[in-house]
Amino acid sequence: MSDFPPRVLSGIQPTGNLHLGNYLGAIRKFVAMQDEMPCLFCVVDLHAITAKLVQDDLANQTRSIAAAYLAAGIDPERSVIFNQSRVSGHSELAWIFNCVARIGWMNRMTQFKDKAGKDRENASLGLLAYPSLMAADILVYRATHVPVGDDQKQHLELTRDIAIKFNNDFSQRIAASGLGREIPMGEEVVNGYFPITDPIIEGPATRVMSLKDGSKKMSKSDPSDLSRINLTDDAEAIARKVKKAKTDPDALPSETAGLAGRPEADNLVGIYAALAGTTRDEVLRQFGGQQFSAFKPALVDLAVESLGPVTAEMRRLLDDPGHIDAVLKSGGEKANAIASETIKDVKDIIGMLRD
Template identity: 35%
Template sequence: MTAPKPVTRPTRILSGVQPSGKLHLGNYFGAIRQHIALQNTGECFYFIADYHSMTTLQDPTARLANTRDVALDYLALGLDPNKATFYRQSDVPEVCELAWIFSTVCNMGLLERAVSYKDKLDKGLEPNVGLFSYPVLMAADILILRSHLVPVGKDQVQHIEITRDLADRFNRVYNREIFPLPEYRLDAESRIPGTDGEKMSKSYGNTIEIFAEGKPLSKTVMGIVTDSAKLEDPKNPETCTVFALYSLFATPLEREQLADRYRAGGMGYGEAKKALLGQIEAYFEEAREKRKSLVRDPGYVEEVLRVGAKKAREVAKVTLELVREATGFIARPVV
């Protein structure tokens, strides 16, 4: 008699993006592009982290607008709601209850060692409790769906390690194997330079927006900081922000040709910036037109988020009931 084959479950992939401003090339190449690709390889859940945005953004009107912009951007860039579950974090309230429960098994030292918190304080952000406990809410986002794989940038790797620690602590404290220990996945292009050469970030004010066009886009690209080399001087493509950004869009042959022109001299940075501008405009042209179409159909976008939240809550409710049972709370129906 042949032994039955073990039941295999699809890898559950989860990631989120904060609606704290316009999405930019760093978001796209560091996260969104791989999110879109992964929707064909596993069971994907992607959420708009509107609760997380409260640590730095207190304007409710701006948050609503930013949340809608993120939804439009993802759908325009290729997220397929038939393949991936797409939802707002605030539409899954079970996340907040789990975050509180995790906070009771999380020691202070674990959060005090979080590099991201220290970095944000160094940038002048107010040291509020939400900012300090950000990794706990992030752990709840991931573990409420019992996710296995979390695509993140390098700056979020420590948060995944904290998530694993909290999952393991909860399982040991309550002697239940409820939570898996999720792994992180880094994209090859997890650090994208901004217009000043530093990491592209809204907090640095050095971003190139994905859906910028016309004069605003041209002004941003032409304003990229370069060195003082003269037109006739040879230039080093490996240390140039313009070339680094151009390489994200160009074919290997285009990249090689531009590098040769840099080294040969006789080409100014202005010409290189115009080449980059052309690449950006061509790359996002189709998505830009799709986004304009989605703007005219707000009901569709809202329906995608509503259906996504319903699917996410179905999973979240099961997880939370397991947690409530393990922690000694009376099981009760979740509305």
């Protein structure tokens, strides 16, 4: 254990409709985490403009994410809920980290390659530097733990690399300033300013896939609304989408080994397990040998039962945008109080003049 007090930071982009993957892979887990350690949950509106600068309705998309946090059970009295752009420390530290990180590191990021596609020369500099901003999001609060999906593991590894390089480059100044803390690094303990953040990756549905293609992640940007269950979908929409979800002609296996090579079956079983708070093995003990015509109605009932209260509360909150804005403003003030101390320390360590 390091000398850093435990703290969680995570965020969701305000782009498109929130869906089941966001809920199972992130938001529902956030609720449990606030009972374990101090948490900050961010709406990352600066990240939203890296791929598309002009957004259709960034303000209301931001409110929608905040409403989902609240509707799922995140308590703004116990956790900090805010939007990223309210806290200038994110951008300030991101620039410093742009100078810490190496171009080669950024070029190896698979998400940049995927999002930029073949026209990499036309991608924004912000998209290339996205992981550096993500590192700043985390380390401006010196967060020790970050819940991430499988697709974000590489970015968190880069965050760790940036923290290690900063700590090493400024090791003597950190030691002289008295601002460092002990960090276990293998068999030795070093003194550093930034923690080496640990990922939190767990659960049967850490990566929820598209209902139309089990090889692709469920996404807000997919042009087909049938590919995802949105958190604002009613029972009728959920039933229609699950019924139309792609499957194969074989019955469900009795063991998880039988899901190999069957991505759509594996995805639906994983979704059921996550919603029920159980395991794939347990789901297959219950439904193994049955056809999807029997399994899908059970999945619909479970999804409607699980998501219905969240959907209703989200709609109620979105009818009162003033309340959501007040939560974000208060959270921004709390977040800024932490971030401003980090920026002050970092400037001192680097040797920048400040007031």
